[in-house]
Amino acid sequence: MVEKEFIINNDAGLHARPAARLIKTAGGFVSDVHIIRDEKIGNAKSLLSVLALGIFKGTRITVQVDGPDEITALYKIGKLIENNFVEE
Secondary structure, three states: OEEEEEEOOOOOOOOHHHHHHHHHHHHOOOOEEEEEEOOEEEEOOOHHHHHOOOOOOOOEEEEEEEOOOHHHHHHHHHHHHHOOOOOO
């Protein structure tokens, strides 16, 4: 299992469109991907689960990935977050 902390810098936070991009990216991997905010844990492959976390600009989150392609998944998801959810 690997994990990394991020701060969301997107002006609107993790609303529907950025969340959909995150889910699309996470869904491309076999590994389990979770987003952790405070004590809440959301499945990064579920739109409702991600939106329920209430992630706004400036929120600190942890991305946790567990599975056979965890390194690649964390890298791709990290890049997406760092690029404010604009796909490369």
